[in-house]
Amino acid sequence: MSRPSESVTAQDEVVELLVDLIRINTSNPTHPERPAAEWVAAKLDEVGIESQIIEAAPGRASTIARIAGADSSRPPLLIHGHLDVVPADASEWSVDPFAGEVRDDHVWGRGAVDMKDMDAMTLALVREWARAGRTPPRDIVLAFVSDEEAGGREGAHYLVDRHPELFADCTEAISEVGGYSVSLDEAHRLYLIQTAEKGINWLRLRASAPPGHGSMVHEVNAVTRLADAVSRIGNHEWPVEITDTVRATVDGLNAVTGKNFEADDVEAWLPLLGGAARMIGATVRNTANPTMLEAGYKVNVIPGRAEASIDTRFVPGAEERMLAVLDELAGEGITRETIHNNIAVETPFEGALVDAMAASLRAEDPGAHPVPYLMSGGTDAKSFSTLGIRCFGFAPLRLPSELNFMALFHGIDERVPVDALKFGVRVLDRLLAAC
Incomplete structure (x- = not known):
């Protein structure tokens, strides 16, 4: 050739x-x-x-x-x-x-x-x-x-x-x-x-309860139980966790600007990063975003099971702490399983x-x-x-x-x-x- x-x-x-x-x-x-x-x-x-x-x-x-x-x-x-x-x-x-x-x-x-x-x-x-x-x-x-x-x-x-x-x-x-x-x-x-990269843990949450007719009163409903759990997780405000890498980012920013930003004061330095701020803003804490819901097969039937998918991302070293908080937020009657898991790197x-x-x-x-x-x-x-x-x-x-x-x-x-x-x-x- x-x-x-x-x-x-x-x-x-x-x-x-x-x-x-x-x-x-x-x-x-x-x-x-x-x-x-x-x-x-x-x-x-x-x-x-x-x-x-x-x-x-x-x-x-x-x-x-x-x-x-x-x-x-x-x-x-x-x-x-x-x-x-x-x-x-x-x-x-x-x-x-x-x-x-x-x-x-x-x-x-x-x-x-x-x-x-x-x-x-x-x-x-x-x-x-x-x-x-x-x-x-x-x-x-x-x-x-x-x-x-x-x-x-x-x-x-x-x-x-x-x-x-x-x-x-x-x-x-x-x-x-x-x-x-x-x-x-x-x-x-x-x-x-x-x-560095955040780790990934995609989860499936599942709620179970006795199925039944939609016209009757049900003390326990899988859909409402799951919806409550998803709402608590989706609305949870995760605390700031500053990693060594984020601290080094802020140190570099300080060196260029002559400022003295503290890494924990995220709202002070993050806007300087322009279009990158949204992504880097997600790296100063763990995140857990509900992305999929599935339940039922007919409008007048109370389903016996309801499922939700949650996209969780954890900062290096924080996976076990994040899962413990998620279990507490999910509450009684909710089980979780991992769909996909991958490590954080730094x-x-x-x-x-x-x-x-x-x-x-x-x-x-x-x-x-x-x-x-x-x-x-x-x-x-x-x-x-x-x-x-x-x-x-x-x-x-x-x-x-x-x-x-x-x-x-x-x-x-x-x-x-x-x-x-x-x-x-x-x-x-x-x-x-x-x-």
Whole structure:
């Protein structure tokens, strides 16, 4: 197979790669990732990078590659990104969500920020390095994985459980939802590097009571018993719990602004984070949100059972305390079971890789101020961290101050600025060369 010209740079082709990848519909669970995994493998093969495709289930495919570095005795750096996306209803969008349209200097489409942008930046960069014959200082392991949007059971979890040897010697990793800018003013931008994630515990609550005719008096009703429990849980005000990571975020904010905010005084410092405030505001406490209710089959029949689903997220170290409070709120006659559980992760904002990320950002943006943060959602870091890998969210983007970036995750009209993609490629180029 002929190779593309060595003169083609990562900045030249990152937009084209992202557009092509968006056009491969990988909506989870209806559109398995196999076509995207094969596309990635072909793009790697074009520049002489060997890869393998591993399926956790029919069509649920991940592409894995290893690029030899100058010193293969050093632990490799893992760069992982997921290929699946959440579904999109075209009637809600300004553009076809799977057309990969370039409009107003943005690439539009489902996955543009979550997270095919990082996939494209990574792919563009390693292709440029391969064409130019550049060798990274240490081995790089690439993992373009499936099923992240459904918890990774047929993606990163599967790879860690069944093929840990592919990552066994990795000690550090970078991936999504970090390294993006939050403008404080025209001259200063925080770059939020994700070093921690809240844990997940999706619960099913169940109330039972004798069924009966809807026209009669019933002293115990499963529906009202459950509704009372759900109301107490949904309206509970969880106390602030400041983790080491949130404290470090506030310390970084103080260093930039010259203020002396106390981390516990959330309402004082949180508004400065603009569009990121809503997500980071959810990381200073546990949360428990009722999301689904199910009961009955006929309007004149009192059902014998009623169920509710609760999406709970806990800050690192707080799971048992959160569950104890939930049981107290649920009250008598309510049972709970776990539908899905995954760990919280947290790693210190220190070390050579952190220094290299910060230096790479500052080299491309003199107004950059890198700070760590705790994310309210979850990524495949939950899986890879179980192998002892320190995981960071670092998909660098310099964003316009007016763009509400966090609202685009799983939102409508998902898009990423072309300039931000090129910025990200330059930052990643510096990072890989330095680490």
